[in-house]
Amino acid sequence: MAESGELLSVPLHDLSWWERPADERASVFAELRKNSPRKFIPLDDAAHGAKRKGFWALTTHADIVEVSRRSDDFCSGEGTQIFDQPAALREYRGSIIDMDNPEHARLRKIVSRGFTSRNLAALRTDIEATVTEILDAMPADGSCDFVSSFAALLPLRIIDNMLGIPREHEAFILEATNVILGASDAEYVSDQSGAGIHRAVTQASEKLIALLQELAEERVAEPRDDLITKLVAADDENLTPQEMAKFFILLVGAGNETTRNVISHGLHVLTQHPDQRDLWLSDYDEHKQTAIEELLRWASPVIHMRRTVTRDGVRLGDMEFSAGDKVVLWYNSGNRDEDVFDDPEVFDITRDYNPHVAFGGAGAHFCLGAHLARLELDVAFRMLFERFPDIHSVGEPVPLRANFLNGIKHLSAEYTPVR
Numbered sequence: 001m002a003e004s005g006e007l008l009s010v011p012l013h014d015l016s017w018w019e020r021p022a023d024e025r026a027s028v029f030a031e032l033r034k035n036s037p038r039k040f041i042p043l044d045d046a047a048h049g050a051k052r053k054g055f056w057a058l059t060t061h062a063d064i065v066e067v068s069r070r071s072d073d074f075c076s077g078e079g080t081q082i083f084d085q086p087a088a089l090r091e092y093r094g095s096i097i098d099m100d101n102p103e104h105a106r107l108r109k110i111v112s113r114g115f116t117s118r119n120l121a122a123l124r125t126d127i128e129a130t131v132t133e134i135l136d137a138m139p140a141d142g143s144c145d146f147v148s149s150f151a152a153l154l155p156l157r158i159i160d161n162m163l164g165i166p167r168e169h170e171a172f173i174l175e176a177t178n179v180i181l182g183a184s185d186a187e188y189v190s191d192q193s194g195a196g197i198h199r200a201v202t203q204a205s206e207k208l209i210a211l212l213q214e215l216a217e218e219r220v221a222e223p224r225d226d227l228i229t230k231l232v233a234a235d236d237e238n239l240t241p242q243e244m245a246k247f248f249i250l251l252v253g254a255g256n257e258t259t260r261n262v263i264s265h266g267l268h269v270l271t272q273h274p275d276q277r278d279l280w281l282s283d284y285d286e287h288k289q290t291a292i293e294e295l296l297r298w299a300s301p302v303i304h305m306r307r308t309v310t311r312d313g314v315r316l317g318d319m320e321f322s323a324g325d326k327v328v329l330w331y332n333s334g335n336r337d338e339d340v341f342d343d344p345e346v347f348d349i350t351r352d353y354n355p356h357v358a359f360g361g362a363g364a365h366f367c368l369g370a371h372l373a374r375l376e377l378d379v380a381f382r383m384l385f386e387r388f389p390d391i392h393s394v395g396e397p398v399p400l401r402a403n404f405l406n407g408i409k410h411l412s413a414e415y416t417p418v419r
């Protein structure tokens with residue numbers, strides 16, 4: 001198939017490309033889906049024929065779903081980010097998202113204890129109490145940075161409460177996760193050199209690991225009624241304190257930095273589409289299921305994940321890969337695939353066929369927190385609009401400079417304060 005000049009060099013790994021307007025990026029992805037759905041993107045050394053240094057960009061919904069299911073052919077253990085991390089760092093921070101079986105299955109079984117539907121049903125009351133507390137503390141003058149006043153606090157406080165992490169650590173954890181997941185943005189890491197980013201991420205990870213390891217050891221010595229205790233000190237097989245600490249980094253990253261962005265994108269897109277907002281608020285329960293799925297599709301908080309081909313001869317459609325080839329799944333693109341979604345560029349809270357891949361394609365690594373995230377989003381929007389029915393975003397969001405998270409750093413909002 002012929003490729004337009006624009007597609008011949010589309011540097012999806014280059015963060016400056018991601019600073020281009022969202023519409024322009026969306027149209028490049030639409031063209032990729034149409035004309036080059038499995039496109040090889042060379043990285044630096046590839047100019048000299050080192051093909052394996054680049055990656056294949058998979059942009060259709062069908063490929064994303066298929067690759068996610070075939071974890072024996074497309075593994076996660078070689079890393080899930082575009083650029084390889086040093087092996088030592090991967091081992092040090094390694095969590096289940098970067099693992100293959102049998103280790104992945106063993107650990108996933110243990111950590112799943114905390115996310116059963118029974119546990120989650122019991123959580124609703126706690127989540128409501130947390131949202132009430134956050135709403136009570138929102139500025140009384142009726143204007144705020146919605147991210148720091150609401151969206152970022154909610155998932156963080158919920159996961160901290162679940163784990164039993166004392167409130168005194170909240171500000172530090174928020175700061176450390178901003179550094180780890182927002183490292184490519186100068187607001188969070190001022191030294192944007194490779195070494196500067198590496199240093200900042202390592203330091204933040206080390207401090208989080210030390211904190212969690214200490215808490216885990218305390219729970220082994222003195223069990224409590226919290227998730228850390230369930231994972232490190234149950235009668236069944238347990239995580240070691242070191243494994244618990246690594247899992248925590250994944251939880252705060254995967255759980256917080258994602259959910260908070262759906263909440264922020266959600267307020268903004270509902271402000272931009274007052275008809276959709278009015279429709280939802282005319283009967284919250286009637287529309288909540290489809291509305292939340294549409295918000296997830298729309299926000300696509302995780303933009304991509306990588307897999308590595310495990311052996312020569314692995315096929316995907318008419319393509320054959322070699323062992324070590326990298327493929328990158330662009331969830332943002334899969335969620336706009338016109339072969340799957342009617343009018344994918346339209347925000348429609350009543351969309352009833354919506355098999356989005358915001359939580360990944362249904363495979364071994366499908367998001368463990370998907371039910372929790374949906375529950376948080378339901379409680380968050382319901383209580384936010386009950387308390388401040390006219391809350392709306394003002395101006396444009398300040399986006400995170402990144403190609404991994406579709407993040408919003410700041411979003412101004414206004415509302416009529418409740419006396």
Ligand code: HEM
Nearest residue numbers: 096097254255258259302358359360365366367368369373
């Ligand atoms: C809207 C919110 C969220 C989104 C969009 C999201 C998205 C994702 C995605 C795309 C993956 C990778 C899937 C794959 O590689 O196939 C993932 C994995 C994961 N997520 Fe989430 N996530 C969200 C919330 C949460 C929450 C609240 C938690 C828990 C507190 C969580 C815990 C995890 C874990 C533990 C994994 C790794 C699973 C594994 O490797 O087996 N996520 N998530």
